[in-house]
Amino acid sequence: MVQAIVFLPLLGAILAGLIAIFGAHARNPSGDTVEHHDDAHGHGDAHASAAHDDHAPDDHGHDDHHVSEPPAQGSRAAELITTALLFVSCALSWFALVDVGFLHHEARIALFPWINSGDLQVSWALRVDTLTAVMLVVVTTVSSLVHLYSIGYMDEDPHRPRFFGYLSLFTFAMLMLVTADNLVQMYFGWEGVGLASYLLIGFWYLRPSANAAAIKAFVVNRVGDFGFGLGIFAVFFLVGSTDFETIFAAAPSLAGKTINFVGWQADALTLACLLLFMGAMGKSAQFLLHTWLPDAMEGPTPVSALIHAATMVTAGVFMVARLSPLFELAPNAQAVVMLVGATTAFFAATVGLVQNDIKRIVAYSTCSQLGYMFVAMGAGAYSVGMFHLFTHAFFKALLFLGSGSVIYAMHHEQDIRHMGGLWRKIPYTYAVMVVGTLALTGFPLTAGYFSKDAIIESAYASHNPFAMYGFLMTIIAAALTSFYSWRLIFKTFHGQPHDEKHYEAAHESPLWMLIPIGVLAVGSIAAGFPFKELFAGHGIEEFFRESVKMNPHIVEEMHHIPQTIAFLPTVMMVLGFLVSYLFYIRRPYLPVELANSQPMLNQFLLNKWYFDELYDLILVRPTKWLGRFLWKKGDGWFIDGFGPDGVSARVFDITRNAVKIQTGYLYHYAFAMLIGVAGLITWFMFGLGGQ
DSSP: OHHHHHHHHHHHHHHHHHHHHHHHHHHOTTOOOOOOOOOTTOOOGGGGGGOGGGTOOOTTSOOTTSOOOOOOTTHHHHHHHHHHHHHHHHHHHHHHHIIIIITOOOEEEEEEEEEEETTEEEEEEEEESHHHHHHHHHHHHHHHHHHHHHHHHTTTOTTHHHHHHHHHHHHHHHHHHHTBSBHHHHHHHHHHHHHHHHHHHTSSTTSHHHHHHHHHHHHHHHHHHHHHHHHHHHHHHHHSOOBHHHHHHHGGGGTTOEEEETTEEEEHHHHHHHHHHHHHHHHTTOTTSOTHHHHGGGSOHHHHHIIIIISGGGHHHHHHHHTHHHHTTOHHHHHHHHHHHHHHHHHHHHHHTTOOBHHHHHHHHHHHHHHHHHHHHHHTOHHHHHHHHHHHHHHHHHHHHHHHHHHHHTTTOOBGGGOOOGGGTOHHHHHHHHHHHHHHHTOTTSHHHHHHHHHHHHHHHOOOTTHHHHHHHHHHHHHHHHHHHHHHHHHHHSSOOSOHHHHHHOOOOOHHHHHHHHHHHHHHHHTTGGGHHHHHSTTHHHHHGGGSOOOTTHHHHHTTSOHHHHHHHHHHHHHHHHHHHIIIIIOTTHHHHHHHHOHHHHHHHHTGGGHHHHHIIIIIHHHHHHHHHIIIIIIIIIIIHHTHHHHHHHHHHHHHHHHTTOOOOHHHHHHHHHHHHHHHHHHHHHHHHHO
């Protein structure tokens, strides 16, 4: 069964890829592909808010002044095959959750040996425990709904088979990651989702902005992955194996051991965990390695939902939960996890306050919510972090796909300042977006209410050195989240229309798109209360068993915190809503006055704390200068100058001067011969005389 869950998306990716290849060949047998979904101005949909006067292309990659290509042959077949296979995989995943989580049928399915080199023995095996089963459900559910949604959303794109092939490839790589039985296999899936995200973000590769965003995501993730790779090396150096069972069994014996790291005697477990967490920071877009996430909005909206809601960005959270036996023995590493998570939750929430692109607001919200999950991981409440990962997948996918429905209705307008009054035109989309917003902000009885509040309680109950910092940052972020989430709703759906032309033409999306967001809206409510006891109550031990190693006291202490603390997140949620209502419904002039009175703060937040500019100054420019110096001076002047170019130049000089001897005059040649004969006679005379 698990083999089918994992490999059905791969089968779909292969079939869609073949359809894409043969379809493209049938359309253009000469092989000279000409694509018309070009961007005459270089603007992507993430830049739509800044490019309205320049006529930015739409979210399907088509500029209105261009005629789109006919769809590739077999487009509908590729859509239906990949989507059907994903739904089969999804149904099997829910069955696996019941089978593993409640009936306790855990399994380790060995497929075949992979790497046998000295002490490094790596097998390809599928590890199926409760933690895996939860991730299988999350990944396949969201992915199958995104596939279904994409049938409607990408209906104008001529390269749909390629798009659906990438989606299924991404899902396969993510499933390989979560079913990995060793660190090397996990790294395979880790890099696989990185590759697939690069392909999906840069799907419209004729856009310079899409290419730049794809490369940025790839490069920033390489920084984190370098740390992850070093962490795997460190674990193998300490334990002699990359197999999870062997690592977890050996972990207690590593306590107190040190390891030489660039001349520094570091605690072995702490160093290994920090290096592994560095990988999680890159993949899950945590503070300092977060800069790729908002730019990734250049991809089609379904990609945003798939990558930023439930799958790739949660890989880091899953990895920390999977390696919980190591992190539990490294309290200093746990402290860093909480520090980074809390800082990310606050930072991303502040930036989300002022964004105007509808997708970027939701993207920064994702970044902030991932910070919440890492706070729970740092507190030792791994199942609570997984609870928020589980619920967040539903309401964040809903918000992304709902945003896509808004963009579709508004003829690919993404700036919320150009919207308004849309609840009359697209009431269904409005209703589900409100449900997603309620869940995100933690409204009572929604899924987010149970999981988000549990994280804040775990931070308060934790004995982590940064516990109070984590608690305060998550509480503040709760108010900010409520503010910017309702700001999005109010500016998009309420008030007066700001673009009459697009407003009048606005209409609900096709059924392909409406069904998935309806299902996700149900999940945004139903994923909370029924699972509360299993993830954050007294049923954790029986449900998760050995798949995560929880702090033994954290859940009990969470249930004994003061009632005022327990109600505080709800109070902050209401406060954020009231301020947002005041700013954008009752007194819409207040935000402008506030921005004008605090121009430096406004610019600071609009420019995302200037991280991109800072990295450009500190890293990009010196690297470009060094590269140019090595190119011009090192390679051009020194290596080529004294090497092949220099040698060839000297040969040319010699031959050029030698040519001058060949004058063509007979008396010159006779004179040269005479000199030669005279020299020869002289040599003989002196040579013989010497003897």
